[in-house]
Amino acid sequence: MKSIVILISGRGSNMTALLDAVASGELPLRVAAVISNRADAGGLAVAAAAGVPTCVLEHRGFASRADFDAALAERIDAFAPDLVVLAGFLRILGDDFVNHFAGRLLNIHPSLLPAFPGLDTHRRALAEGVRVHGCTVHFVTPALDHGPIIVQAAVPVVDGDDEDSLAARVLAAEHRVYPLAVRWWAEGRLHLESGRVRVDSSPADVPPTLIVPAAART
Structure with a gap:
C-alpha cells in the first residue's frame, strides 16, 4: 500500500478530510506521518487521535530557510513516503526541496489557478468582482502556485459575500x-x-472541474 506524509501548520482541516477518507476506505493508502512546523498546530492532536505518528520541526529553530528545508526533507525521507501532501503548510519551500520531491509533492490552493496565486485570495477575488472562485489541487514546482493542475472546484460568488462567507464555501x-x-x-x-496532468478516466468519476453550488456551504 502506498503511503503519504502530510505537512500542516495549523488546524489541518484538509488533513482531517484526508484522514476521514482513509478511515472510510475512500483513500487506499497509509498516512505515514503528519509533520508540522509549529508545535501549537491544532491538527497534531487530530492526527494523534487518529493513530497517525506526528512530529514537529520548528522553522524558527533554523538559521536559514535552506537549513530548515534540508532538515524537513530528511525528516520526511525517514518515513519513506510515496507522496508528500501540503495541507495548510504555511511555508514557502525552496527549489532544492521542491526538486527533491518533484512529481510527488501536492498542494491545494484557494483560488482557480492561475488566477490569484499567493495570499489573500478571497479578498482579491472580491475586489476584482469575479463571479466564480474556487480551489485548485496541483503538483508543486519551484514556481509558486503554478504547478501542473490536477483538479479544480468552482464555487459561485454571490451577492453579499464577504471574505469569511466566500472562504467557507471554498473550504467546503x-x-x-x-x-x-x-x-x-x-x-x-x-x-x-509535458507539464500537464492526464487523469485516466472512469465512468464513475466526477469531471476534473467540480462545480459546487452556492447552497453547499459550511
Missing part, C-alpha cells in the same frame, strides 16, 4: 477535491506529460 469544496485528487494518485491514474 477543498474538502471534496483534495481526497479525490489523492485517490487518483493512489490508484496510479495521474500522469505528468
Whole structure:
C-alpha cells in the first residue's frame, strides 16, 4: 500500500478530510506521518487521535530557510513516503526541496489557478468582482502556485459575500477535491506529460472541474 506524509501548520482541516477518507476506505493508502512546523498546530492532536505518528520541526529553530528545508526533507525521507501532501503548510519551500520531491509533492490552493496565486485570495477575488472562485489541487514546482493542475472546484460568488462567507464555501469544496485528487494518485491514474496532468478516466468519476453550488456551504 502506498503511503503519504502530510505537512500542516495549523488546524489541518484538509488533513482531517484526508484522514476521514482513509478511515472510510475512500483513500487506499497509509498516512505515514503528519509533520508540522509549529508545535501549537491544532491538527497534531487530530492526527494523534487518529493513530497517525506526528512530529514537529520548528522553522524558527533554523538559521536559514535552506537549513530548515534540508532538515524537513530528511525528516520526511525517514518515513519513506510515496507522496508528500501540503495541507495548510504555511511555508514557502525552496527549489532544492521542491526538486527533491518533484512529481510527488501536492498542494491545494484557494483560488482557480492561475488566477490569484499567493495570499489573500478571497479578498482579491472580491475586489476584482469575479463571479466564480474556487480551489485548485496541483503538483508543486519551484514556481509558486503554478504547478501542473490536477483538479479544480468552482464555487459561485454571490451577492453579499464577504471574505469569511466566500472562504467557507471554498473550504467546503477543498474538502471534496483534495481526497479525490489523492485517490487518483493512489490508484496510479495521474500522469505528468509535458507539464500537464492526464487523469485516466472512469465512468464513475466526477469531471476534473467540480462545480459546487452556492447552497453547499459550511
